[in-house]
Amino acid sequence: MELRHLQYFIAVAEELHFGKAARRLNMTQPPLSQQIKQLEEEVGVTLLKRTKRFVELTAAGEIFLNHCRSALMQIGQGIELAQRTARGEHGHLVIGFVGSATYEFLPPIIREYRKKFPSVKIELKEIASYRQQEELLKGNIDIGILHPPLEHPELQIETTQSSPCILALPKQHPLALKESIDITDLENEPIITLSKEAWPTLYTDFIQLCEDAGFVPNIVQEATEYQMVIGLVTAGIGITIVPSSARRLFNLDVTYRSVDHFQLKAEWIIAYRKDSQNPVLRQFVDISKSLNERK
Helix, strand or coil: CCCCCCCCHHHHHHHCCHHHHHHHHCCCHHHHHHHHHHHHHHHCCEEECCCCEEEEECCCHHHHHHHHHHHHHHHHHHHHHEEEEEEEEEEEEEEEEEEHHHHCCHHHHHHHHHHCCCCEECCCCCCCCCHHHHHHHCCCCEEEEEEEEECCCCCEEEEEEEEEEEEEEEEHHHHHCCCCCCCHCCCEEEEEEEEEEEECCHHHHHHHHHCCCCCEEEEEEECCCCHHHHHHCCCCEEEEEEEEHHHHCCCCCEEEEECCCCCCCEEEEEEECCCCCHHHHHHHHHHHHHHHHHH
């Protein structure tokens, strides 16, 4: 049985006239009659009662007609869904992300993506940077949003956003009262940092900047996330350098200040398998790059 047999039968069943059905199908009547006869032989029942004066559906034909219509509708929906999936308009995308991405980088991308592709199911998993490479290679996530560095021959890496770093300190701290702050002002201060495991480049670049300024930073505590770092600053454990997006963590006891001639930047990158066959992936990457270019 072929799809065209169902289409032929539906046309005859709706017209109840072989001549009209043939014209509707842009074919002649004899081959149409032959095709319907072959269909009935394959189904094993009479679907249409024919006389010289009229054509009518048998009880079996009425049941078969309903299922033919349903089958063609489902096939049409399947074709449309397949085409939408191929265009990246339907599917499933699993995104791994570091917690810091939720303050500035990730939300606008998700909003824009969901607006354009509401039929794509997005699954978000918070995963530390050092674990995301393994998760990508295993296929557990489609895309990773993490901190550099990351290099692997099977992964495509794209730098998508950077943010200047600023100083976070208690409001009553002496440095908060200075008109300008230089990196050398940090020499004798207890420092809280995001750990090297959580953000490798931010950790090592900060230490290098301090050493270039002539001192080794007095790191008294490391933490894995912004909230913990800011909480330790509030507790008076020390001061810290964080990306400017940390301002979104509203805290009455903490103030944020720029450091003069401070070149430290925080970066987020997107990574995904070069051989990924998931069509919705490309749309997400394009949106993330487009939003970054607008800034």
